[in-house]
Each structure stands twice: as C-alpha cells, then as structure tokens.
Amino acid sequence: MTTATQAASAARARASAGREAKILREHIVEIVSDSGEGAQKCGQTFGTVSAKMGNGVWTVEIIPAEIQPPARSPAGASGIRIRFASHAVTNMGDEADLVVAFNEQVLYSRIVNGAYREGTLVLLESKWRDDPVPEIREQYAKAVVELRENGLSVHELPIEQACLAIMSNPRRGKNMFVLGMLCYLYSRDLDRAKEEIAIAFKRKGAEVIGLNHQLFDAGHAFAAEQLDFRFAVAPQPPEALAGKRFIVTNGNQAVALGVMASGMELVSMYPITPATSASHYLADVYHQVGGFVHQAEDEIAAIGFAIGASYAGKTACTITSGPGLALKTEMLALAVMAEVPLVLVDVQRGGPSTGLPTKVEQGDLLAVLYGEPGDAPKVVLAAATIEECLLFVIMARRLAETFRTPVVLLTDANLATGVQPYPRPEPSAEWLAPPIDQSDWSEEVPPYNWDPRTGLSPRPIPGMPGGQYILTGLAHTCQSKVAYDSDSNQLSSEMRSRKLAALASTLKPPSVHGGEDGDLLLVGWGSTLGAIEEAVERARGEGLAVSSLHLRFLSPLEPGLKEIFARFRRIMTVEINYSDDPKAPLINADTRRYAQLAMLLRAQTLVDVDCWSVVYGHPLQPGMIHGVIRERLAAIDNAGDA
Amino acid sequence: MFGLKADWSHEVFDRYFTIGDYAGGEARWCPGCGDHAVLNAAQRVLRDEQQKPELSVCVSGIGCSSRMPHYMGTYGFHGLHGRALPVACGIKSRRPELDVWVATGDGDCFSIGTGHWIHAIRYNMNMVVMAFDNAIYGLTKAQTSPTTPTGFKTNTHPTGAIIAPHNPLTITLGITNASFVAQVVDWNPPLLYETLKAAYRHRGTSFVRIIQRCPVYSDKFIKELQGDPSRFLVLEHERGIALDESVPRQFPQRVRHDPSDLGRAFQIAADTSRLPLGLLYYNPAAPCYEDLSSQGADLTPRQRLAGLETVLDRLTI
Incomplete structure (x- = not known):
C-alpha cells in the first residue's frame, strides 16, 4: 500500500469513525445487475474477504439462462447473494437484508422470487431517473414508488456518475466501486479486499489492478459520504475454526479438486450447464x-x-447434467454389465428435457437409479455440502475400483455455484x-472370478x-x-446385485439431527442439508419435536432406516423435485405422485413416508421448510385429536 | 553364412507367438462370410509383427463383424452399437503403448456411429480401423444400410433402397487430420494382408474400408462386383500398398497414384464407377491425439501429491 493511499484510508477512517457500526450476527446481501456488469465478481470477492476475516459464508449466483439477455429486463437479472455470519453458514438463507441494484428492473425478478422482505435496504443506481429515453425515466420513477410501497427501504445513489470521475466506461468498473461501498458498509478489512482485487485481475496486469483499486477506494469514500448506516458482522469464534486451514471454492471446483485428489487422471466431458465449470477449472490446473x-x-x-x-487402466471420470445423463x-x-469402474458426476439442473439449465433441481435420482432398461445396479452417492463434493469424488473412485462398478455422484446447481x-x-x-x-494374471482365474457371497472379483x-x-x-x-443360457444370466445378475448388498453391509445407519424420536422426521438428500437443519433448529427452538436425517448413499440405501422411522409419528421427505400437492384437484391417495426419495423410501421400508417438494428452480430456504414443518405438525395434531 | 546376421542370437524373442496366440473362440460367422478373411489377415499381421497378445486390444461395436474380438486371443472390448471408436480412443488415451484394432461395420460406423467416425479420424489416434462394409445389416437380418446401393431390395425397402448410398471414402478423406485411407476387398488375401500391415505400421488412425461379402443378404451385389474386374482400379505407388502378383491378375485396371496427393485421392474416391483398391491417402506427419491426452501419465505419486498441494495452496485462505 502506498503512503498516499494509506493517508487516504486513514482520512476515511476518521471521517466514518463517528458513525457507529451496528453489530449483527449475520446479514444477507445481494448484488443484482444486467448480465456482464460484474456483479458476481464483486460478490465473490466480498465473500472471499469475509471468509478470510473468519466469517461463515455462503454465496450463490443468480444466473440468467442467456449470455446476454436484454438489458434492464427482469428476466435478465444476473447477480449474486452473499450470506455471511458470525457462525457457520450452510445455505443461502431466507430474504436478503440489503441489495445493491444496478437498475430497478432486475429487482422485480428477485421480488417475484421472494428474495426481499419489508425493510430490506435497497441501494439503487439513480442514473435512470435522468435517462434520455422517456420510457426509461418513467419506468424508473414508477418502480421507485412501487418498491417503497412494497416496504423496501430504497436509497437512490448516483453510483455511475461517481465512477465517471475515474473511468469513461463505468459498466466495466462499477462492480469494484460497489465492492468498495460494501466493504465500507460492513467494515471489511481494506487490505485484504485490495489483495483480493489484485488476485481477481492478476491476468489483466498492474494498470487494471491499479484502476480497480482506485474505483474501490472511491466506492468506499462514496458510501461513507452518502450513507448514514453501517454494520459489522464479527468473525466466528476461533474455537469454531479449530486452528484449521480453509479453502474457498464452489461445488464444481470442489468436484474438480476431488478428481485430482482421487488420483483419477482423465475427465472426459461434453459441455453442459451447470456442470461445465468443473472442467474449466480442471483444464486450468489438472496438468x-x-x-x-x-x-x-x-x-x-x-x-x-x-x-x-477405465477398462485399460485407472478409473476415469465423466461429468455431466440431466440431459447428458x-x-x-x-x-x-454397459459399465454396469461389464463391471467397468467409472465415476460419473451428475450436476443436476431443472428438468425434464432442457428444463432449467442454470437452476437447481433434485430430479435425476430415479433416472440414475433406474434409468437403464434391464437391471443395472450401481452405487449412487449424493453430496450434501460443497466439502462433500470434493471428498465424495475420492470415495467414489475407491468404491468404483473396490466394487468394480460405476459410481454416480449427484450434486446440483446449488452446490455447483455456491x-x-x-x-x-x-x-x-x-x-x-x-x-x-501389470503383473501376470493366472490363466486359471476367470476375468469375473465372482466371490459368490459378495459378487466381488479382481479385474x-x-x-x-x-x-x-x-x-x-x-x-x-x-x-x-x-x-x-438361463443359469448364466441369472448368476451374473445376482453377482452384480450382490455387490450393493456387500457395500451396504459396511455402512453405518445415518445419524439423526435433533431428537432421537419425536413427532416429525424430515428426510433429505443432497444440497438441502443446510436449509433443512437450520429449519429444524428453528422449529426445535420453538419446542416442536422435529428432527431430520440426511442420506448420502442412495444406492445402496443406508441401513437401519426402518428402525429410525419407527421412532417418529410421521416421516416426510423434503426435496427439490416434483410431487403432487395432496390438496390439488384430482389428487388423492390413488393418484398422488410422490417426490423421488419418498418413492424410494416407501418401496424400501413399507413406511407411509410423506413428502414435501417444489420445483421453483431455486434452493430451498430454511424459512420455507420451517413453515412446512409447522403446517404438517399442526395437521398431525389435528389428526391425533380427531 | 546362410544369410544369418552375425548377431542373430540377439534377436531371439523371449516368447515366440504363433497364429494360435492371437486366436480366441472359434469364429461363428456364416460359411463364405468375408469376415473370416479379415480375421485371418489381422492375426497374421500380429504374428508377423510379433506383438505381445496382452498388449493388443480389439475393440468393436455391434453387428456381425463386431464379433471379431471374441475370435481374437488378445484383449477385447465388444461394446455398444456405433460406439467402438470412443471406447478405442479412451483405451489409447492414457495407454498409448497399447495396440488397438477396431472392428466396425457399415451400420455401426457409417450410420449409428457417424459422429464418432468423423471425430475419431480427426483425433488420429494410433489404431487400425477396419470398416467391414457388406452394404447391409446382417445381424438384424437384411435392412438397408448407409452403403446399400440404390434399388437393392432389403427388408426395410422391399422395392429397393430409395436413396443414394454414402461414399465412406470421400467422407473420410474430407475429415481434417485424416492420415491413412485405404480400401480393399476381402477376396484378395495378399492385398488385404498388405493393407492391414501398412495400416498397422502407420502411426495414426488407419481407416481401411473393407468391401466384404455377405453370402446370405448381399450376395447378389457382391457377386456382380466379383464378376466384373472393370469395376475396380488398383492404386500403385512405391509409398502405397505392396502388391502381390495375384492383385493385377485379379484386377487388371491399374493407375499410378501418389498417396500424398489428397486432391487426386478425392477424385479417385468420388468416381464410384470404379472402386479404388489400395492406399488413397497417407500423411505420416498428422498429429496424434494421444501425444496430448497421455501427458502426465508418467508422473510419480509423489509428483502428483506435490502438484495437488500447489493447487490447494492457491485456494487456501
């Protein structure tokens, strides 16, 4: 840091010293813009700075399906949400507390998605108020009124005008200016922020880094001058970090790291959203x-x-999404039939067909389990956290080799971009x-020397x-x-299936989050873990007897489920895939179609497992699940009274 | 003395392989099927090259000719219809030392597997691709294939095939990075052998279209070809396929063709009135994809671990 900038930041520190920062346990911030305005880079940098300062952090990108959707359109909203806290964060949370909007139109799509609450602070670019196009001026004025009517606390700010003092094309630099504003607002460590900016632009050279540092400083000063509020979110207590070193990645990067750490030397892929970024990252570092x-x-x-x-050597990996699957x-x-070890990562998105390419769904479970004509038993795992995206790839490779089978690892768009x-x-x-x-193979040993008890054989x-x-x-x-002949087909089918039973015999029953018994047990899988557990904690805080259980192994299923289910009055899966709402027209016990895990659990345990699932295309939020818990518990109580 | 080199004893192999070492199960193709001749020629090439059977892999799709791996004594991969080439390329990707032969038919390669055919030629990985072309679907009983001549009666076109057939030669010659394109018939064993040997020795994807008899379903079409030597044109060149004396006896029409001349190769291939026999195109300098895909395969676990630590360090906060 130069002496001049040190002096400048000291001056700013003095200027804002009088403004007391409000201490918060956590805050949820969104930055929304048109595509290509760098909101995601701004948010990721902010998230990284917060993580490095010791906060628990979860960021999730808001991605339109098109690369360059029309400007100033609700459908084109592109951006990012950052939830950061003085405790570990496992999901995107409920409504945002503060949003920076580069135009007013993009806010509408977020409002439709329920992203904001009454009192959410909106820092809105005000340049549209004086736009040369009359329609734009009208749209802006109308929106500001509507937003305020909706209870949002709108602060109109001439962000672009302030950037113009530094650069001629603010569209390309506004994001770092906004980063400066946010770093002021949340009392972030400025040196760390500048370090991150330097990392983010390292390929563009010193001049670009310098310009972005300038924009950052200007944004910081601008916020100090324009805003009469300020926050601080304290880091997690040191014991929560337990002296560990941390890495920051999204779920796709975690998959890529898992591939590298697993010793797999080949990823063979075809571009598909939202899986491809795993291969982008690998292409950069795999060598x-x-x-x-x-x-x-x-x-x-x-x-x-x-x-x-894989057939000719080490287990290889392929990464895809639903349509590719x-x-x-x-x-x-074929890999199942011929017992070829293989790791297939399915980063699930909304389906069926091309569906919702950039949005989350857990719709591939049954396709993965039963998608092939004939019986094709295979191992299916689901990562519940970004860290598990990494660790489960390593486990997948080992299982693939030990059990001489393909292993499918399910992740989803929520993990991929979180x-x-x-x-x-x-x-x-x-x-x-x-x-x-490459040692000699005894010719006496057949290529499938199945152990009749386990189905296992060397390769x-x-x-x-x-x-x-x-x-x-x-x-x-x-x-x-x-x-x-009949016997050969029967035997080989048995041997392939037996391997799953052999694997199941090594698994422990899943642990229950919350009480060991109670009125309601939620069962989830995949990326919904954080939201479900947070909802359960909220409900338990209110005295409700609800617990949750999260499955990582879907094939074979984890053992002991029936015994666990027996300790609860009702079992209900919570999933992001389609199921019929029991109250919808024509839906009754005969016609109701269940969510995918619910179907599986009903078949496997003969327990009357209920489900709650939606396909809004966004991650489940703890608030939604909490509402469902209350509603279902009330229904149970009513049924009990009747 | 007696034509032996002074250091002949150094050339004694640890193991000497006979045809039997390359033979697997007994071939169950129909009597008179041209596939038998191809199998024999391939086994002879391997024997004459003394390739270790455990280092050779025969990969196929689905169809009559795709049964070939089962009749080989090497490793084999009898996979899915149309998908022999991606599997073959994958085998080669991290194990470039393995020797790969692909058996694929006109339905397998030119119809359901068309995309892979185009791209495998472009990857140009070192392997022999034997495209067995009998102009009919045999295993599924006489449906029109992409190379069935117009008017030829099949079960799917009982009044005769209704659209003009593919020309696999012009298509292959048109693909970027094609490096070895040849055509033979199964009923001249010396030419078949010499072509497969040249294909085997070429470093790159050697595409050999083998016009092959199906005595059950496309006999009439092949019989006409066999009975009319004017339908063939033998390509001669010192860099082409070595020609046994039986070749000109059976196929009197000959032309001198430099296999490095792609334009001329295309002209010859496009003239379907005379089917060329021999090497149409040869480019030993075309890059092979396994030179890229196998990079890093020789790293030690210690080096890999060090690389991983570096990657993780960059992400550590």
Missing part, C-alpha cells in the same frame, strides 16, 4: 497432477472414452490411485500377460464368454 480433460464430440462419446480409459444411459448400463470456505483437505498418497497392476487390465479376455455387453459367464 499439475498429470491429468487430462478430454472434450468429446458428444455426451455418449464422453462416457465411452472414459469407459475405454439421459444420453449416457446405454453406456452406463461458494464457501471449508477445511482444506490434507491429501495423502493413499488417496491417489496407485500405478496400475484384469490390458497389458497383464495371461489376462486376455473379451469384455462384452452381452450376457456372459464368469469367463466373459457370451452366454444366452
């Missing part, structure tokens, strides 16, 4: 661990290439795949003398000979 990203000509070729690589179905079944700090993994050589075995790899066999997707004997 450092000797890996390679293959961009295939299509989704089928992507998995075929990975299966070829559908295309990969036949290949996935960013948070989590403990830095301390990798060990054990995580990495050992070099492939010959090309290059092993004496191990030559012909892998086939046709029904086959333990010698991998094509066999159409």
